[in-house]
Amino acid sequence: MSLSLPRENVPPRRRRGGESSGLVPYLYLLPFALLFFVFVVYPVGYGFYVSMHRWDLLAETRPFVGLEYYRNLFDFSTPQAQFFWNSMRNTAFFTIVSVPLLVATALGLALLLYRPIFGRAFFRAVFFLPGVLTVSVMGILWRWMFDNQIGLVNAVRTDIFHLQPLPFLSTEGLAWIPIIVGTLWWTIGFNMTLYLAALGNISQSLYEAAEIDGATAWPKFRFITWPLLGPVTLFVFVTTVLASFQLFGQTLVITAGGPNRTTQSAIQYITEEAFTNNQFSSASAMAFMFGLVMLIFTFLQFRIMARDAREGS
């Protein structure tokens, strides 16, 4: 505090307020900088170091092996390569199927809700509510909903529609349904809220002008609402893709990655390799590979979507 005292008596010739120089700003940044280096910057370098050595918690020595663990990921005679790319494929499948649903359904709900209607605050709360539950509660809940014998879904199938119960959780392919439906239920309110905010910002006069020209609901949506929602859609899309790629808790709790690893997500396999098999180096290499794929993906998305946004406007 006293560091800045001499300056205080000088008439304010600073630009834009605040101290213009000296140590003060850096002192403010110091606590964050310390934590940032210890827990953000250093782990990345350390993780890379681990991935280049044969790391064994119990061993005395940790010999340097270079890129061996990365090479192993492309040697499909190893279970690591098979399971890792299998889990990456599962994650990609989940992302490709769930993202369009998550974006479109959120927009649909927002369109239903942005004009006043009786009970609107209630509906909004109902659609947002599941999102506050923790992933383990959500997962247990949906495992129960889709229980092979007596879950609510199968109860409805048998008791109301007189169909055979389906063993959703233990059938390859079908096991994705509880995961995707559960995720939809869990996260839709978040995206819906973003869309509601954006819809509220569209000037009503645009619609009035269009109505004078005789536009009906569809053209109004197609030529006013949709283009003006472009930036939000970009944001929602990118964040949803990134979140979907980090799939972990839902598959862990609902199916435990089964049956036969068909719903095992990439992060789930990486953590299995690290914490169950104690293969920290191999898991670190996978984490970097996963991170690299995500970075490339993010970069491409921003490029494509930014171009679309430019052309659209």
Added chain:
Amino acid sequence: MAAPARDLPAVTTTRESGPRRRGPRDIPRFLLLCLLAVIFLAPMYWMVATSLKAETDVIATPTQWVPLRPTLDNYREVFTSPDGNILRWMWNSFFVASVFTVLHVALCALTAYPLARMRFKGRDTIFWIILGSMMIPWVVSLIPTYLMMLKFNWINSFHSLIWPGLAGAFGVFLLRQFFMALPKELEEAARLDGANSLQVLWHVILPLSIPALVTLAVFAFMGSWNNFIWPTFVVTDIDKLTLPVGVNTFSQRYVTEYGKLMASTAIASVPVLIAYLLAQRYLISGLSTTGLKE
């Protein structure tokens, strides 16, 4: 942005321009919303209904849509379970999330302040480095951070749940944007009265930024409370578990006893549902204002 979201509770989403009367045209829309609401609430209903059934009624055919012989036995057993104390886990979660939230908001405010309102060498570079860290997928630092926790002897300690996540770029970004929009006249007036920068932060900037601080606090608390992945690996001691992890250990133990499982998930849901109802206005408006204006 002159009056930056002073009216936060009024939520941007409620801004209706143009009088639109409710008419018969709205009836199909209303019915559709009701149907969707029923579908959305069904899992919650099924959770509560199952939790009130005896185990024989849970598996009974035909299905009991409504518990015919409601009982609180499942709740009693969950609360007194020898496999873990759910109230203890709730307290752990609350303690960790509270400490984390206070430290995180304070740290982000201290960091955002010079980045928003002072001029110094390297300011923009520092800001971009912090922001750039958001590009690093957290899974990359999962394993090295775990190994660090081993080295620090922080496994099964709340330290490992609090410290690693504190330096979050999002909070700094949010507060910086908010601080930058505050009028500089107030700050200059305080300066002329002889206030130093810390006094300006405490008496001028922070009081004006309560909506942003509350938004960040709600996000931080929810994020910490709901965190599942990280505590799964660094906490194994049954008494140190947080609620999400603890409930999941129940789920591995009571694989087929859905009555007890649903009682435990219902108990775990109560605090977040109450918190949601209390923080609803901030939560939704905070979401709507995070960088999405314009």
